[in-house]
Structure formats: C-alpha cells, structure tokens
Amino acid sequence: MADYSWPEADRRGQIGRRPARLDGPVKSTGFARYPSDQNPPGLLAAKILTCPHAHARVVRIDTSAAEAIPGVRVVHVIQGEGSEIQWAGDEVAAVAADTEDIARDALRALQVEYEVLPHFVTEKHRDRAPAAQPGSERTDGDPDAAFASAHRTVEQTLGMPQMAHMCLEPHGQVAAWDGDELEVHASTQAVSTLAGQFASELGIPATQVRIRTEYMGGGFGSKFSPDRWGIVGAELAREAGAPVKLFLDRDQEVSVAGSRPSAFARVRVAADEQGKLVAWDSDSWGSGGLPGASQTPLPYVFSRLPNRRLRHTSVPTNLAGSRAWRAPNHPQACFLTMASLDDLANELDLDPIEFLDRNLEFTGRADVYREELGIAAGMAEWKERWQPRKRSRDSALQRGLGVSIHTWGGRGHASNCDVTVHPDGAVEARLGSQDIGTGTRTIVAQVLAETFGLELPQVRVSLGDNRFPQSGPSGGSSTVGGVCASTRRAAQDALREVLTRVAPRLEADPEQLTAAGGRVFVEGEPSRSMSWTEAASRIGGAPVSAQGRNPGPGRLISSGVGGVQIAEVEVDMETGVVQVKRMIAVQDCGLIVNRRLAESQVYGGLIMGVGYALFEEWIPDPVTGRLLNADMEFYKLAGLLDVGSLEVHMMTGPGYDERGVIGLGEPPVISPGAAISNAVANAIGVRVPWLPLTPDRVLDALAGRGGIA
Amino acid sequence: MRPFSYAAPATVEQAVSLLEVEGSEVLAGGTDLLSLLKDDVEQVERLVALRGIEDLSGIDASGGRLRIGSMTTLQELRDHAAAMAAVPALGFAIDGVASAQLRAMGTVGGDLLQRPRCWYYRRGFGLLALGPDGRSMVEAGDNRYHAIFPEGDARFVSPSSLAPLLVALGAEATVHGPDGERRVPVEALYRTPRAEGERENTLGPGELLVEVTASVGAARSAVYEIRQRRSLDWPLMAAAVSLYGELPLVDRARIVLGHAAPTPWLAAAAGDLLAGRELTPEQIVEAAEAAVEGARPMSGNRYKMQLAAVAVRRALLRAAGMEA
Amino acid sequence: MNGAVRRLEVEPRVTLLDGLRDVLDTTGPKKVCDRGACGACTVLEDGQPIYACSRLLIESAGRSITTVEGLGSPEAMHEVQRAFVENDAQQCGYCTPGFVVATAALLARNPAPGEEEIEAGLGGNFCRCGTYMGIRAVVAGPGQAGGDGGGNVGG
Numbered sequence A: 001m002a003d004y005s006w007p008e009a010d011r012r013g014q015i016g017r018r019p020a021r022l023d024g025p026v027k028s029t030g031f032a033r034y035p036s037d038q039n040p041p042g043l044l045a046a047k048i049l050t051c052p053h054a055h056a057r058v059v060r061i062d063t064s065a066a067e068a069i070p071g072v073r074v075v076h077v078i079q080g081e082g083s084e085i086q087w088a089g090d091e092v093a094a095v096a097a098d099t100e101d102i103a104r105d106a107l108r109a110l111q112v113e114y115e116v117l118p119h120f121v122t123e124k125h126r127d128r129a130p131a132a133q134p135g136s137e138r139t140d141g142d143p144d145a146a147f148a149s150a151h152r153t154v155e156q157t158l159g160m161p162q163m164a165h166m167c168l169e170p171h172g173q174v175a176a177w178d179g180d181e182l183e184v185h186a187s188t189q190a191v192s193t194l195a196g197q198f199a200s201e202l203g204i205p206a207t208q209v210r211i212r213t214e215y216m217g218g219g220f221g222s223k224f225s226p227d228r229w230g231i232v233g234a235e236l237a238r239e240a241g242a243p244v245k246l247f248l249d250r251d252q253e254v255s256v257a258g259s260r261p262s263a264f265a266r267v268r269v270a271a272d273e274q275g276k277l278v279a280w281d282s283d284s285w286g287s288g289g290l291p292g293a294s295q296t297p298l299p300y301v302f303s304r305l306p307n308r309r310l311r312h313t314s315v316p317t318n319l320a321g322s323r324a325w326r327a328p329n330h331p332q333a334c335f336l337t338m339a340s341l342d343d344l345a346n347e348l349d350l351d352p353i354e355f356l357d358r359n360l361e362f363t364g365r366a367d368v369y370r371e372e373l374g375i376a377a378g379m380a381e382w383k384e385r386w387q388p389r390k391r392s393r394d395s396a397l398q399r400g401l402g403v404s405i406h407t408w409g410g411r412g413h414a415s416n417c418d419v420t421v422h423p424d425g426a427v428e429a430r431l432g433s434q435d436i437g438t439g440t441r442t443i444v445a446q447v448l449a450e451t452f453g454l455e456l457p458q459v460r461v462s463l464g465d466n467r468f469p470q471s472g473p474s475g476g477s478s479t480v481g482g483v484c485a486s487t488r489r490a491a492q493d494a495l496r497e498v499l500t501r502v503a504p505r506l507e508a509d510p511e512q513l514t515a516a517g518g519r520v521f522v523e524g525e526p527s528r529s530m531s532w533t534e535a536a537s538r539i540g541g542a543p544v545s546a547q548g549r550n551p552g553p554g555r556l557i558s559s560g561v562g563g564v565q566i567a568e569v570e571v572d573m574e575t576g577v578v579q580v581k582r583m584i585a586v587q588d589c590g591l592i593v594n595r596r597l598a599e600s601q602v603y604g605g606l607i608m609g610v611g612y613a614l615f616e617e618w619i620p621d622p623v624t625g626r627l628l629n630a631d632m633e634f635y636k637l638a639g640l641l642d643v644g645s646l647e648v649h650m651m652t653g654p655g656y657d658e659r660g661v662i663g664l665g666e667p668p669v670i671s672p673g674a675a676i677s678n679a680v681a682n683a684i685g686v687r688v689p690w691l692p693l694t695p696d697r698v699l700d701a702l703a704g705r706g707g708i709a
Numbered sequence B: 001m002r003p004f005s006y007a008a009p010a011t012v013e014q015a016v017s018l019l020e021v022e023g024s025e026v027l028a029g030g031t032d033l034l035s036l037l038k039d040d041v042e043q044v045e046r047l048v049a050l051r052g053i054e055d056l057s058g059i060d061a062s063g064g065r066l067r068i069g070s071m072t073t074l075q076e077l078r079d080h081a082a083a084m085a086a087v088p089a090l091g092f093a094i095d096g097v098a099s100a101q102l103r104a105m106g107t108v109g110g111d112l113l114q115r116p117r118c119w120y121y122r123r124g125f126g127l128l129a130l131g132p133d134g135r136s137m138v139e140a141g142d143n144r145y146h147a148i149f150p151e152g153d154a155r156f157v158s159p160s161s162l163a164p165l166l167v168a169l170g171a172e173a174t175v176h177g178p179d180g181e182r183r184v185p186v187e188a189l190y191r192t193p194r195a196e197g198e199r200e201n202t203l204g205p206g207e208l209l210v211e212v213t214a215s216v217g218a219a220r221s222a223v224y225e226i227r228q229r230r231s232l233d234w235p236l237m238a239a240a241v242s243l244y245g246e247l248p249l250v251d252r253a254r255i256v257l258g259h260a261a262p263t264p265w266l267a268a269a270a271g272d273l274l275a276g277r278e279l280t281p282e283q284i285v286e287a288a289e290a291a292v293e294g295a296r297p298m299s300g301n302r303y304k305m306q307l308a309a310v311a312v313r314r315a316l317l318r319a320a321g322m323e324a
Numbered sequence C: 001m002n003g004a005v006r007r008l009e010v011e012p013r014v015t016l017l018d019g020l021r022d023v024l025d026t027t028g029p030k031k032v033c034d035r036g037a038c039g040a041c042t043v044l045e046d047g048q049p050i051y052a053c054s055r056l057l058i059e060s061a062g063r064s065i066t067t068v069e070g071l072g073s074p075e076a077m078h079e080v081q082r083a084f085v086e087n088d089a090q091q092c093g094y095c096t097p098g099f100v101v102a103t104a105a106l107l108a109r110n111p112a113p114g115e116e117e118i119e120a121g122l123g124g125n126f127c128r129c130g131t132y133m134g135i136r137a138v139v140a141g142p143g144q145a146g147g148d149g150g151g152n153v154g155g
C-alpha cells in the first residue's frame, strides 16, 4: 500500500515556509466578492421583521399595508398568529422588495399585535430563574476528606457573561432559482453540508442545490447551518421569481446569530503543604439563552485531579440560543479554573508558574506544558519581573503578570479532495471546503506544490463550491488537518500515476523517481531527469486525476495540543481602566504548514481574547429583555491599539513535526481571559471575579464590593 | 430611513426659512442624524443640509477671540494651528474622538447638538424612557453609562466632548432664527426635557447654530476624559476646567462635567472652592470631591462618582501644569 | 468616482454606501454596522476618509470619491494594498477594504505616524479576526517590522 507521509525536514519545499496568503491581493483591493457582494441581475433586497419582546405571543399580523407599497414583491409571515416567541429578535416576517429602503418601508408598515409575556434574561441570578435545570451531582474520590485535611483552600464565585460572535459579514445569503434548481451564495463555514439542509427544508432533492462561498467574512462557529433566514430567503426568491439578497442587520446579527454561553461557578479548590492540588468542588451554572448551557470541562486541563465534586445548573433565558464559539466551553472552563488556581497559588505564597509546574501530573501532557511554561517564562522575563500580588497602592498605575494554560484536540475532519494533473503541467485540487479567513486555500496550494515539487503559482486550488468533493465544515480546528490529509493523499496518488507513466522514458522504476524543483528525476542521479512540463506532456491526452480522503492511511495528522499564555497588564487604580501591555503565547500544533498563517491564527486568538477579557459582553436589559448593546458602539471589540504587544512562539521541530498537521483555530483564544484576569489580580492585589474587566468591576473589587450575585 | 426630501440652501437666511416648516431638521455632518433616522428614533420630512453654506465654516483665531463656524469639521479645527495654540485643550477634546472618519465628517455644531446616546432613547423608548407604569426604565434597567446627576425624569447624559470645554471657557453660541440672531452662553443651548417629546436643546423652530465664540488667553483650560478603549469609544466620564488668574493664584474657576448629567454639568461649588485662593494639590483634591457632592447614582453607575472626581482632579492638574 | 464621472438618480435617503454597493455595484466598501462605528465602509471623499454609511449619496454629488478598488487592483496594487498582503494584514478580509483606505489616508497625512497618530487614524476601524499585528506592520512601514506581521507598536 502506498505510503502517505510528509517529507523529512530537509526535503520540504513548501511545508513550514511562510508564503503570503494567495487571496491577499483580491481581498486588499476589494475585488474579492463575498456572498453579500453578489449583485445578480434582477436582484431583490429582503429584510426581516423581528420581535421586539423577549417573550410574547403573536396575536395578529396585518400585512396588507406592507403589500400595498409599490416595489414590494413578497411579504412572508414566518411566525404567524398564535406563535409563541421566546426571545427578542426572533423572526416574525420577511419582505422582498426592489430596494433595501423599500423593504424597510414595508417592515414598518407590517402591523403586528403581541401579547407580551413575562421574561427572564439575567441568569447570574439563578435563584430567580423560572426554569433552572439543576443537573445531578458527580463525585470522584473523597473531596470532603481531602478538603478537611488540606493545607490551604480558596473559595469564591466567578463568572463571565454571554458574548457575541460578531462576524463582520453578517449571516445571510443571495438565493437564486433557475427553474427548480437553487443556487445560494452563502456566508457559511459549511459549504458541503448546507445543500442537504436547504433541500430538506425546501422539499427539493439535494442534487438541485448549489452552494457557493468563494470568500466569507468570518464565522467563529456561528455559521454552520442555513438558519431560518436562509430558508426564508430561498422561499422569497422562489415566490418572487427573482434572486433575493437577505443579510441580517447588525442588531439582528448581534442578538440572534451567535453568542457564547455564560459561565458562573462557586469554586472551592485546595492544596497540600507541598503545593499539590488535593480537591476541587464547583457548583456552576450558565446560560446559552433558551437552551441553557451544559457543564464546562472542570477542573480544566488538570482533569486528573483525584478528589472532586461537580454540580451544574443549566439556566434557560429568553435570549436566542448560543452557538459554538471558537473553542466551545474551553475559555469559560479555563477562566474558572485558572483564576481559582492562581488565587490558591497566592494563598500558598507560591509563584503561579511554580504552582502549575508542581501539578502538571494532573494534566495529560505534562512534558509539553513544562517545556512551554519554561519558554513563556523566559520570554516574559518572569523570574526577574514577577512579584507577589501587590498590596500597596503607592501609585495610580500598577503592573501585573498572569499566566494560564490550555488544551485542545484539533483532529482533521472528514474531507475528500480531487487532484488533477493536466497534460500541460497544470495541477488543480478541488474540494468542497471553504476558506473562512484561516488560509485554507493557501495551505492546500502548499500541499499540492510540495507534493509535485512546484511553486505556488503553478498550482490551483478550487474550493467554496458543493459541486466539488465533499469536505467537512470548518469547525473545531479540524479543517487544516482534514484538507491537508485528503489533498496529500490525492496528490501523492496522482503523482505516482504520472511517475509510472514517465518512468520508461527515464529508464527507471517509478519508485526511483522524485518530483522536486520543477523537475522529475531519478533519485540520486539528477542528470537523468526531465522538466515537470515535459513529464506532464507524456501522460497522454487525458489528465491524470486521483481522489484522496480523510481519514485514511498514513501518518499525516494527529490531535491534542497544549499552550501557555502570559499576560502583562497595567491598571489605573483610580479609574479601573485596564490596559493589556503584552501577551505572550507559546503553542504547539504539530507540523506547521505555513508559519505566517499559523502566527496570524494565534495573533487573532489573542486579540479576540483581549476583547472578551476586557470589553465584550452581551448586555440584556432586565426591563425589556432586549439587548441594550446590539451594535458596535457599546458592544466593544478591541481596537488596533487596545491589545498591547503580542509575541508568539510556535513549538516546532523534532518531537512536534512528526505528529503531523493539527488544527490551530481554537487553542490561542482559550487562555487570554484567565491570563489577563490573573495579571490584573497580580497588579491590584485582589481578584476581580468577573470578565470582562470593565472599570466598574475593577473599582468595585478594589473597594471590596461587587461580588457575583 | 423613511423617505424625506432634501434641501441645500446657499445662505443662512434660506436655511432658516426652510427650517421654519414643521418636520424640517438640520443636516450637518450626518454622523449622528443618519443613525437616528435609520433607527427610526427621529422622523423628518425634510433635511436642510448646511454643507453648501460657505459662511458657516471657518475659524478665526485672532485678537484674543476664537470664532468657529458651526459647519467646521472637527478635523479642520484640529488642524488649525492658531486655534490649537489659543486653546490647546480643544486638541485633547477632539483627539478623544478616535476616528479619522468621524473627525472628517462631524462638525462642531453637530458635536454640540448631537443627541444623547442613552440606549433606551436609541431603541425608541424616548429621552425620558418612562415605562408604561410611568417609572424610569433606566432606574430599573441597566444604567451603567447613565447620569449620576439626574434631573427630573431625565437620566441620559450629555454626550458632546466639546460642550464641557466650551462651557468652561465661557464661550458663546450664535443662533440664527426667524427673528434674527441671538447670542447665548453655550450652556444655555442645553436644557433638561421635562416631558417626553421635549428636546435637550433650546433651539426653537427655524433656528440653527451659526458659530461659537470665546475669548481666549485669560484662562488655562484642560479636559480629561476617561475611556475604556483607546480606539473609538465614548468617555465614561469627562471633565473640563478653566482656571482664571495668575496661577497659582486662582481668581475664578469653572469646572464642567460631561457624561455626568443630561446637560453639561457645571460643578459650581467645586469651582467656588478654588476661587480667590492659591492652587495646591490638596485643594485640587478637595475640589474634585466637591464636584461629585450631591450626586445620586443608580444601581449600576456608582463607579462614575469616583471617575468624576478623578477626571476633575486630573483636568485641574493638567490645567495647572502640575501633571505627574 | 474612482477617476470616472458617474451619473445616477437616487432618492435623497440613499446613503453613499448603499449607492456604491447596490446601484454602482462597487462592493469593496462593506456594510457592517451601518452606524458610523466600525470603519468597514471607509472611502475617501475629496481625499478625506469618511464613513460611507453615514453620508447621504446626494451630499457627495460633485465631489471625488475613491473606494478601495480605486486605489489599486490585484494586478496593480497600491503600495498600502501590497503591504497588507505582505504583512498578512487580513484573514477573512471583510474589514480589510476599510482598513486599507483608512491606512492610505493616514499615511498620506503622515508617512511615519507615531502611536498617537495611529490611534487617531485607525481608531475608527475594527477587525474581528484579529489582524492588527499585520496592520501595525503595514503602518510601521518596510524595514521597521519586517514583512512578517511582527510589528510591536502599542504596548
């Protein structure tokens, strides 16, 4: 059987280099056409009317005034009379019209009468929740005995609210029918799986649905399904007999199109005199809107801690259901755990890095963490610069350092890839994957070029179309592994076929032949060679093609990574304003295909992390049940100079490369909340029990008030 | 946005006569007004665009007076060397709007007359945001960014960064209307609405703001705004101060808070405390504390009292050249 | 617009952004917040960076509008656009057109901006994917941070 593997370090032409993103030029010139940029002839604009109440029943809808407006093509009731609405922002009706302004006129003309029902949106008060769902208690070992004999114990309540995905391209699509064939330009993370979902909702065979996503403006876990607005958009287009563009407005995007569940917990954790963890007890709760929220993996990373008790209560609220948010559940578990451990280290008078180090046996990957902690500490000059928590308030500005560690899987998803070698030497890979900004297109091209010994301009990658071989959704850091493995297998097979056909010409066995540097030659005898173009011209009149799939044979990918982050902050003790000065990320991810893109992923994770550590939160209004900051003004993303200086160290080389390709989208976003919170505690001498670390919360903590309800 | 008509008068007089018609509204840079129209918070039948009236832009900083036309953009003002030399604090105030685009579009008049950002107002619940039971939604709801000096039923805060400074400088506003021109102190542009439907400014039908003027040189002024982000962000609290006299001797001081009350909030007692005395760090602290006396915070904005005291102290230190 | 004269008739309420995207099919400028708070719609009006979502199209009549497409094309990129590619200052790329235009405006005003000028010039643009390191390297200019997106301004 064929041997599928990556070339040894000294034979890599493309892998591990840092070529620029292939779609950089079209993106930075505005020539890239995103789904929201599609303007086919005859296009109609659609807008959605949403419910302004968090809980209500639709009593009456009158569409006649809207329908009478010139330029209005279709008015479509989504949730008609009698429907119970469970969150503000839920879709009630949609309109397709000649222009967006006319569609909005029609929304205003729709008359909807609601019976307003009681709502609950403030899950931090779980005692007031009408439908809290306490789970069963889980106990391992003997936590009570361990706590009783422990040397030091800390106990406190910590929490972080729900936050939004805030994709800059809102959710939506342009849907166009040609007879009973549907084409959808969708802003999606799941090109290959969307068609079936559209088809079953619309009652047509999946073969009649084409999905196109050449570019898309961010998903972060929120764009895996057609969603109701997708189906409605297609229905409007069918009824109107014209293409329909339907993208959410920003307030809708923030309110209904993706949020991360909140997490609160009363945590008790204890250590012995040697600074070894002995027991964990957490009583956690959280909400992902109407569906509530499941237990996060506690205690995080230190999952082998023997004595522990876990309780969790899921708290449903009248808010739209949460979606997978980059590293689902991990940032929450990481904050609850690492903040608690940091406070315990402080109780023990231990340097937190030393404390983590002493307990690495409770993690799954002690050696990796130990090495990474050492590197991160070195980069931060931790030994020289770290000081125990400050008690003095000698000056208004106080600096502090904090650390956190995290883990993730990242195994490649199911993927199929078609590789074709044309007689003119052109090489193409086609796969029903998508580039959501991570650089998938570029990485597949590198794998192709690597395999055929070519340069990037000589290969072509076609993705973003469900007519190509099906490939998994981009989620869970699974894309890079999946597409690299399927592409490599297909490419190696196609190359083998080419070599078999040209071998007689070079009077060699195919196994003796190598493709590198744009030539095909006999291994060890470079003079017995021909150019790639010549080789390709000898394959015959028809192209050679091969299919590769993942999972499959060979050691191309694996999973399981660890990372360490250190944050340095400066806190204005008088205003409570926190500035992140510096973030250090040390991360492993197996064999790195493109160093530049890998670093960009980590920078991106750190930046998003600073966002939710300092600024980002959903603010639901207890009075109206609506989000008060469903905008980009009071829902605050981190800006260019809000994130401090960022330094990334990737673990590569022997010991890492052999593991094959592992995903990197999620891991770097997990630790920032914990690391920054720990740095703030280090700077100001007390724990701020909340994320994000807004000035009001910092000042409350400094004043000894404002615990979590 | 609902449909509206658009008029582009060439003179102030034309603008006034257009504005006299009910349903007309001034369009300056549009950065605030268009958002209000998109959110259907305000409705207009006609926009009267001032962009074509040349007389309304321009800056004159000579003879101890500063005159700024209302249609001058924030960036034009920031780039005006003589104006910045006359009142360096203006530069700080403008830089707080950390967006080149907003500074290039937003006008001085628009900044002064921009509408409050209260999230209940912006969601259509009115400036006073009284619930069906007549009680304040702000009190019962989330008021982290709201007033610590509420007045009547009003709990929104005055958003302008320029207003506190111009009030502290004792600047005057020239308003043109059907009855001709009137000049009022900048603080008289503002009022607290007593009933829903009333505005927070005192411009009457057909009136528009033509320019602001201030005498400069007599006072040392400074602003200090506290923001969470360095990128575009609203201040959580802002203070502007003007110190008159031969420092360290203070004859008279004007201390004005922004983002603290429905109008630019003149902290008269704090200013009086400094008057006729020599300025010391201790007095600055006293004045800062006096500035928040009488504050009535709500459930979620107590921290803003501390921010107000800090902003006043730091503004005073900056004005006095005593910054650390 | 972008060097050509375009004539069109729209209602007064049509914003410059909607006119560009929906009527003129010029889709480089993006509609993200539509409220003057994110920067994705940035274009140049008479050389000044503005939020196209917050300008009525009729107010731009008779003025020169430059969108990101007007700065350069994939085959002939503006130097700022090339620097965005070289420094990997884009991931999903949806914020990129606005950042490119704002950066071009900033560097035209000041070829070597300090931290405060960067804040003033780019504080009104936001990215969700987190491309700020690359953008800082673009602003820092060639030679200062290398082509790796490793600029360490800020901090």
Ligand SMILES: Cc1cc2nc3c(=O)[nH]c(=O)nc-3n(C[C@H](O)[C@H](O)[C@H](O)COP(=O)(O)OP(=O)(O)OC[C@H]3O[C@@H](n4cnc5c(N)ncnc54)[C@H](O)[C@@H]3O)c2cc1C
Pocket: A633, B025, B026, B027, B028, B029, B030, B031, B032, B033, B034, B050, B070, B071, B096, B097, B102, B105, B106, B107, B108, B109, B110, B111, B112, B113, B114, B115, B159, B160, B161, B162, B203, B207, B208, B209, B210, B232, B233, B234, B235, C035, C036, C037
């Ligand atoms: C995210 C964000 C953050 C911001 N941060 C700040 C900040 O920190 N500090 C700050 O000061 N501003 C801030 N701004 C507001 C910005 O400065 C204003 O939007 C701008 O100054 C308004 O000016 P404009 O000319 O565009 O006004 P327009 O939108 O044209 O007008 C605003 C209002 O004033 C009226 N008006 C304007 N000019 C006149 C006149 N001459 N006579 C009579 N009425 C008039 C209009 O009718 C309208 O009601 C921020 C805005 C945003 C979106």
Ligand code: SF4
Pocket: A189, A219, A220, A221, A222, A324, A325, A326, A327, A328, A474, A475, A476, A477, A478, A665, A666
């Ligand atoms: S992979 Fe992760 S970031 Fe990415 S889509 Fe998921 S949850 Fe998301």
Ligand code: FES
Pocket: C030, C031, C032, C033, C034, C035, C036, C037, C038, C039, C040, C041, C042, C051, C052, C053, C054
């Ligand atoms: S879309 Fe114009 S600033 Fe956000």
Ligand code: FES
Pocket: A168, A217, A218, A437, C089, C090, C091, C092, C093, C094, C095, C096, C126, C127, C128, C129, C130, C131
């Ligand atoms: S690159 Fe995706 S939002 Fe900036």
